[in-house]
Amino acid sequence: MTREKLIAKVNQIFVEQFELDPAELTPEKRIFEDFALDSLDIVDLITGLQRQFGVSLRENKDVLAIRTLQDIYDLCEKLVAENPDLRAKISD
Amino acid sequence: MPEWQGQIPVGPDNVTAAPVELPPEMSKSITRHYRRSMGNAALFATLAAQAAVEQSGLSAAELSGGRTGCVISSTIGSSSEVYESTKAVIEKRFNELSACQFFRIVSHSSAFNVANFFGINGVQLSPCSACASSLQSIGLAYEQILAGRQEVFLAGGSDEVTPIVVSSFRHLYALADSRELMPQEQSRPFDARRCGLVCGEGAGILVLEEYEHAQRRNAPILAEIAGYATNCTGSQISQSDSSSIESCMRLALDDAQVSTDEVDYISAHATSTVAGDREEAAAIRAIFADRVPVSSCKGHLGHTLGASGALESAAVLEMIRHGVILPTGNLEQVAEDCAGLNLPLAPVQRQIKTALKNCIAFGGVNASLVFKMPA
Numbered sequence: 001m002t003r004e005k006l007i008a009k010v011n012q013i014f015v016e017q018f019e020l021d022p023a024e025l026t027p028e029k030r031i032f033e034d035f036a037l038d039s040l041d042i043v044d045l046i047t048g049l050q051r052q053f054g055v056s057l058r059e060n061k062d063v064l065a066i067r068t069l070q071d072i073y074d075l076c077e078k079l080v081a082e083n084p085d086l087r088a089k090i091s092d
Numbered sequence: 093m094p095e096w097q098g099q100i101p102v103g104p105d106n107v108t109a110a111p112v113e114l115p116p117e118m119s120k121s122i123t124r125h126y127r128r129s130m131g132n133a134a135l136f137a138t139l140a141a142q143a144a145v146e147q148s149g150l151s152a153a154e155l156s157g158g159r160t161g162c163v164i165s166s167t168i169g170s171s172s173e174v175y176e177s178t179k180a181v182i183e184k185r186f187n188e189l190s191a192c193q194f195f196r197i198v199s200h201s202s203a204f205n206v207a208n209f210f211g212i213n214g215v216q217l218s219p220c221s222a223c224a225s226s227l228q229s230i231g232l233a234y235e236q237i238l239a240g241r242q243e244v245f246l247a248g249g250s251d252e253v254t255p256i257v258v259s260s261f262r263h264l265y266a267l268a269d270s271r272e273l274m275p276q277e278q279s280r281p282f283d284a285r286r287c288g289l290v291c292g293e294g295a296g297i298l299v300l301e302e303y304e305h306a307q308r309r310n311a312p313i314l315a316e317i318a319g320y321a322t323n324c325t326g327s328q329i330s331q332s333d334s335s336s337i338e339s340c341m342r343l344a345l346d347d348a349q350v351s352t353d354e355v356d357y358i359s360a361h362a363t364s365t366v367a368g369d370r371e372e373a374a375a376i377r378a379i380f381a382d383r384v385p386v387s388s389c390k391g392h393l394g395h396t397l398g399a400s401g402a403l404e405s406a407a408v409l410e411m412i413r414h415g416v417i418l419p420t421g422n423l424e425q426v427a428e429d430c431a432g433l434n435l436p437l438a439p440v441q442r443q444i445k446t447a448l449k450n451c452i453a454f455g456g457v458n459a460s461l462v463f464k465m466p467a
Contacts, residue, residue: 018124019124040129040191041191044192047189047190051188058187
């Protein structure tokens with residue numbers, strides 16, 4: 001999967017789930033301060049990432065460190081790198 | 093409010109219901125942060141509350157100053173979201189649901205969503221009692237203000253038409269099912285051809301305010317709530333019972349210190365079921381005979397369930413304001429078992445100084461509220 005595809009998959013959650021303007025979705029944006037998300041939204045973010053990437057994230061401690069959109073891209077990239085099946089599945 | 097969208101398929105068969113088709117832009121006028129925890133019932137309640145607050149002229153500071161409360165209820169928090177959640181559990185995909193799913197389902201969903209939307213931080217209550225819910229909400233708000241606990245309340249109810257609700261009424265033979273009548277003719281309280289109710293949905297929210305508080309800020313006072321009572325049969329969960337309805341109306345009139353001769357109009361609960369209309373008619377006849385005009389809004393709106401008491405109270409306030417009594421929609425020939433009442437078949441021009449509003453609900457619950465024209 002190209003990084004562009006991965007970013008598009010993540011951004012799709014922010015557009016569809018959190019109703020944000022795609023133009024606002026730049027990597028340095030802080031999801032709590034800039035997008036006004038809260039703890040309930042983070043549960044929905046985890047659900048959205050699980051749906052998009054087909055992996056369980058509920059017990060993943062890296063999720064707790066997410067602060068910016070870039071952090072999410074990095075987390076997803078790490079997930080793809082660690083999971084050959086996922087890499088194969090979403091590189092189509 | 094759009095009326096009579098016609099027959100919609102809900103549940104296993106096509107059954108009569110009058111759903112609200114909310115334009116997407118109206119839903120989106122509530123920002124996602126607030127909308128995410130709302131099922132349709134809470135969404136209806138918030139939109140109605142916005143209109144009520146705007147009409148009342150209450151400021152944001154008054155709403156969030158600790159002296160304003162919120163009492164709003166529904167039959168079920170959001171029956172459509174209960175349906176979705178149950179389906180997800182059965183299909184083993186609960187983890188796909190929103191984090192806010194539970195907040196849409198709970199019984200007091202409309203109350204806290206409205207409170208949260210307006211920053212109301214006083215008393216929050218939700219006396220759920222099916223079809224008497226919103227009249228009990230208004231009554232409870234009235235009692236709280238009388239007791240000096242709050243100065244202002246947003247009070248009312250909201251409800252949804254879903255397969256859970258409609259199929260339940262159908263199962264109990266309480267849903268209209270005449271093949272001779274058009275969908276918009278099926279709800280016909282007190283009529284000889286009535287055969288059951290038609291489910292509606294929506295929300296009704298009133299602003300209740302302590303009298304001097306309202307006067308001080310030059311609020312538009314539509315009416316005074318002069319009395320309230322609620323009771324139950326203690327013996328029946330599904331059948332209305334004329335003697336307890338009669339007691340409830342008498343208790344409300346006593347609370348208002350109003351004699352039966354002073355009542356100018358009665359807004360009946362009358363849902364268009366055979367047994368329910370008969371029992372309420374008997375109760376009204378026992379107190380008022382044929383001296384007072386009686387009508388039911390449900391021929392126009394269908395039965396909006398937990399929202400009906402507040403929605404129909406809003407209609408009463410409009411009748412007081414315009415000095416006109418609206419007849420019961422679709423009432424053409426008064427049924428024999430509802431005879432002996434004053435049931436207008438056309439609008440009646442009349443100054444309404446005092447009005448009585450009834451609600452009757454499953455669980456044997458009755459509620460009656462007395463409105464007086466403002467001094």
